Amino acid sequence: MKINKNYLNLEDSYLFSTISKKVHAFKENNPNSKVISLGIGDVTLPLCKSVINELHSAVEDMGKAETFKGYGPEQGYEFLRSSIKSYYESHNVKLDLNEIFISDGAKSDVGNILDIMENNNTVLIPDPVYPVYVDTNIMSGRKILYMDANKENNFLPLPDCNIKADIIYICSPNNPTGAVYNHEQLKKWVDYALNNNSIILFDSAYEAFIGDKSLPRSIFEIEGAKKCAIEFCSLSKTAGFTGTRCGYTIVPMELVFDNVKINNLWLRRQTTKFNGVSYIIQRAANAVFSKNGQQEIQESIGYYKENAKLLSATLNKLGFWFVGGTNSPYIWFKCPQNMTSWEFFDYMLNKINVVGTPGAGFGKNGEGFFRITAFGSRENILEAVKRLQTL
Amino acid sequence: MKINKNYLNLEDSYLFSTISKKVHAFKENNPNSKVISLGIGDVTLPLCKSVINELHSAVEDMGKAETFKGYGPEQGYEFLRSSIKSYYESHNVKLDLNEIFISDGAKSDVGNILDIMENNNTVLIPDPVYPVYVDTNIMSGRKILYMDANKENNFLPLPDCNIKADIIYICSPNNPTGAVYNHEQLKKWVDYALNNNSIILFDSAYEAFIGDKSLPRSIFEIEGAKKCAIEFCSLSKTAGFTGTRCGYTIVPMELVFDNVKINNLWLRRQTTKFNGVSYIIQRAANAVFSKNGQQEIQESIGYYKENAKLLSATLNKLGFWFVGGTNSPYIWFKCPQNMTSWEFFDYMLNKINVVGTPGAGFGKNGEGFFRITAFGSRENILEAVKRLQTL
Numbered sequence: 134m135k136i137n138k139n140y141l142n143l144e145d146s147y148l149f150s151t152i153s154k155k156v157h158a159f160k161e162n163n164p165n166s167k168v169i170s171l172g173i174g175d176v177t178l179p180l181c182k183s184v185i186n187e188l189h190s191a192v193e194d195m196g197k198a199e200t201f202k203g204y205g206p207e208q209g210y211e212f213l214r215s216s217i218k219s220y221y222e223s224h225n226v227k228l229d230l231n232e233i234f235i236s237d238g239a240k241s242d243v244g245n246i247l248d249i250m251e252n253n254n255t256v257l258i259p260d261p262v263y264p265v266y267v268d269t270n271i272m273s274g275r276k277i278l279y280m281d282a283n284k285e286n287n288f289l290p291l292p293d294c295n296i297k298a299d300i301i302y303i304c305s306p307n308n309p310t311g312a313v314y315n316h317e318q319l320k321k322w323v324d325y326a327l328n329n330n331s332i333i334l335f336d337s338a339y340e341a342f343i344g345d346k347s348l349p350r351s352i353f354e355i356e357g358a359k360k361c362a363i364e365f366c367s368l369s370k371t372a373g374f375t376g377t378r379c380g381y382t383i384v385p386m387e388l389v390f391d392n393v394k395i396n397n398l399w400l401r402r403q404t405t406k407f408n409g410v411s412y413i414i415q416r417a418a419n420a421v422f423s424k425n426g427q428q429e430i431q432e433s434i435g436y437y438k439e440n441a442k443l444l445s446a447t448l449n450k451l452g453f454w455f456v457g458g459t460n461s462p463y464i465w466f467k468c469p470q471n472m473t474s475w476e477f478f479d480y481m482l483n484k485i486n487v488v489g490t491p492g493a494g495f496g497k498n499g500e501g502f503f504r505i506t507a508f509g510s511r512e513n514i515l516e517a518v519k520r521l522q523t524l
Numbered sequence: 525m526k527i528n529k530n531y532l533n534l535e536d537s538y539l540f541s542t543i544s545k546k547v548h549a550f551k552e553n554n555p556n557s558k559v560i561s562l563g564i565g566d567v568t569l570p571l572c573k574s575v576i577n578e579l580h581s582a583v584e585d586m587g588k589a590e591t592f593k594g595y596g597p598e599q600g601y602e603f604l605r606s607s608i609k610s611y612y613e614s615h616n617v618k619l620d621l622n623e624i625f626i627s628d629g630a631k632s633d634v635g636n637i638l639d640i641m642e643n644n645n646t647v648l649i650p651d652p653v654y655p656v657y658v659d660t661n662i663m664s665g666r667k668i669l670y671m672d673a674n675k676e677n678n679f680l681p682l683p684d685c686n687i688k689a690d691i692i693y694i695c696s697p698n699n700p701t702g703a704v705y706n707h708e709q710l711k712k713w714v715d716y717a718l719n720n721n722s723i724i725l726f727d728s729a730y731e732a733f734i735g736d737k738s739l740p741r742s743i744f745e746i747e748g749a750k751k752c753a754i755e756f757c758s759l760s761k762t763a764g765f766t767g768t769r770c771g772y773t774i775v776p777m778e779l780v781f782d783n784v785k786i787n788n789l790w791l792r793r794q795t796t797k798f799n800g801v802s803y804i805i806q807r808a809a810n811a812v813f814s815k816n817g818q819q820e821i822q823e824s825i826g827y828y829k830e831n832a833k834l835l836s837a838t839l840n841k842l843g844f845w846f847v848g849g850t851n852s853p854y855i856w857f858k859c860p861q862n863m864t865s866w867e868f869f870d871y872m873l874n875k876i877n878v879v880g881t882p883g884a885g886f887g888k889n890g891e892g893f894f895r896i897t898a899f900g901s902r903e904n905i906l907e908a909v910k911r912l913q914t915l
Contacts, residue, residue: 134641134645134690134691134721134722134723134781135641135642135644135645135690135781135782136640136641136642136781136782136784136786136789137639137640137641137642137789138642138782140640140784140789140792140793141784143792175594175595176594177589177592177594178589178592179586179587179588179589179592180586180587180592182587185583185584185586185587188583188586188804189580189583192576192579192580192583193576195570195571195576195579195767195768196570196571196573196576197570198568198569198570201568201569201570201571201764201767202767203566203567203568203764203766203767204566204766204767205767237628237798237799237801237802238799240797240798240799241797241798241799244796244797244798245636245797248528248663249527249528249531250525250526250527250528251526251527251528251529253526254525254526265796265797268796269796269797272639272793272796299525299526300525330525331525332525373592373594375594375595375799376586376592376593376594376595376596376802376803377586377802377803377804378799378800378801378802390525390526390527391526391527391529393527393531393532395527398527398528398531401531401534402531402663405635405656405659405660405663406631406632406635406636406656406660407628407631407632407635408628408629408631408632408766408769409769410628410769411628411767411768411769411802411805412767412768413579413768413804413805414802414804414805
């Protein structure tokens with residue numbers, strides 16, 4: 134048996150292991166210091182009440198022969214797909230039930246979607262970036278082009294008509310930068326894709342953090358997007374599902390390449406290599422979209438956004454240049470005095486015992502930048518804010 | 525964007541849709557008849573008490589900040605991997621914790637494992653077969669060879685040293701035939717794989733139905749297998765998890781191809797394209813391996829096996845040739861009087877209003893054979909037995 138040698142081209146990422154080593158060493162040398170992490174990329178608030186109640190009820194169903202559920206539809210139960218359809222309608226996007234596929238999270242589908250595309254496609258990926266986009270394409274040996282996200286374009290790169298790409302990754306609100314595209318900017322990407330026969334893989338995992346009603350929460354709010362885009366979303370950050378695992382992928386019926394409906398290909402991929410998400414978890418996900426569920430998750434999102442506001446206000450006071458922080462849980466700022474990302478990391482850790490994520494870990498354009506997140510407790514955020522002001 | 529054109533080579537399967545159409549038409553024309561299905565491939569008994577209790581407890585954890593779980597390890601929580609390690613020890617297989625990967629079901633991993641293998645490998649697949657093995661390889665354009673499973677070899681094909689294959693699929697107890705390999709036979713496959721630098725993908729999803737202690741429940745009971753095999757298992761049939769979704773994959777540390785540890789490749793695949801199974805579901809899976817859980821699932825398995833015994837005894841009385849039915853929920857028999865699979869299907873449906881699955885739907889060697897399953901209710905099985913005796 135011959136292995137897939139593309140895997141040998143993957144680079145090991147030492148970003149989070151280096152951070153944890155440095156923090157560990159600092160704590161050993163400074164046992165009395167209280168280190169605060171603003172590097173947390175995971176939610177910290179528990180699941181909301183409506184979700185917990187629905188989980189208990191679904192568990193009860195599974196314990197009784199009359200209500201027990203065996204294999205479900207691979208693309209997800211209709212009750213959940215209907216709720217997602219209504220959710221999209223609330224921001225003026227009309228979907229067909231068959232365009233919605235329930236997944237165990239956006240990460241799985243973002244990786245697996247490449248199954249239905251030829252390896253001989255050119256991929257366009259922003260830099261800095263969520264590393265999964267890059268690694269999944271290295272695994273299949275695709276040619277990767279990078280587009281520069283930087284201070285000049287506010288970390289929102291726009292299409293360059295001289296560059297030809299078949300598969301384009303867009304994440305908005307962005308991970309790691311927190312920058313959000315507006316309608317006009319996304320329209321430019323949709324037009325580029327339609328003109329170049331490209332497909333846009335749109336990651337909207339952070340859409341629930343968008344408070345500004347003028348900003349698009351879905352690529353399908355843009356005219357023409359149904360002919361050129363797939364959207365991946367997740368309840369991970371929306372409803373604290375990082376450990377509960379549920380997401381969804383929208384593959385429009387109008388999406389046709391090589392005269393083949395992409396929806397058919399994805400359905401075939403999923404029915405062959407996937408057996409659907411647990412009934413119990415789909416019931417939990419459904420509760421997120423109930424009236425009470427929506428109110429409850431808004432409280433948690435509001436909590437994180439207030440954290441982001443406190444951090445942003447502090448960075449403003451300090452005169453730091455940054456993006457994100459208003460419609461996103463992430464804030465991405467320029468390190469002061471032209472420090473490199475890691476120099477600033479060490480400076481923060483040693484000077485005020487606050488930890489964040491060096492931007493250089495997300496790509497070459499991340500050098501000199503720094504990411505902090507709003508997922509910590511209010512207490513820690515307030516303490517971090519106090520310390521930041523001493524810088 | 526260019527699509528993966530291998531998908532266009534997939535054949536649509538009309539097996540189950542044709543069955544349902546025929547049954548529907550029969551019921552319309554015979555509204556007073558009571559049709560019994562022996563074609564059910566899904567479990568029908570609810571989750572056992574220990575699992576239900578553990579599910580409720582895990583749900584409670586997710587509702588409180590102190591016990592809430594966010595992202596878990598992609599390869600699964602150690603508590604569950606430890607339980608699986610102990611389970612394997614109980615049938616004398618020693619595993620390292622890092623050799624165990626928790627999945628959302630064997631189907632996902634059986635499909636996804638091909639990611640780490642070059643497309644230019646030759647695949648050997650038994651006929652008749654679980655269609656997923658074939659379709660996942662067509663999707664990646666691999667060359668497929670078939671090995672004949674038939675009455676002559678009791679549907680347990682053995683290696684032919686004239687045939688060279690890189691990737692070999694073995695499912696024991698088999699789906700669809702219910703045939704089970706013994707140690708000696710599996711040793712022949714392991715020897716073949718070691719001699720030919722092949723990898724065996726061993727599907728043990730039905731291992732819990734093996735009552736005969738002389739039969740292997742894991743390929744790793746065979747000497748040398750850790751150097752040539754990956755094992756896929758699932759709690760779907762073991763503990764009624766078809767709708768709850770949890771399985772596991774064993775990738776031995778000793779497995780090396782092209783000087784690369786396969787375990788490292790699979791870990792990289794999973795950490796990149798998967799975010800782990802829901803904490804709640806992993807807790808449920810863990811309860812299956814508890815002392816009470818094991819007793820409770822044995823009751824359900826015993827129930828299905830008693831169904832299989834009743835059906836087998838009837839086929840014996842009728843003088844039908846068959847395999848399976850003792851260490852498996854499936855029975856695979858030769859249609860009487862040289863009828864084709866579909867002729868016998870129509871005969872059974874019209875004559876005694878009993879439905880099964882035509883063997884021809886699982887490959888060319890399935891022609892003239894028929895599959896029935898033991899997953900129905902006792903009441904229906906007893907009624908079916910009565911009707912079969914009138915044939």
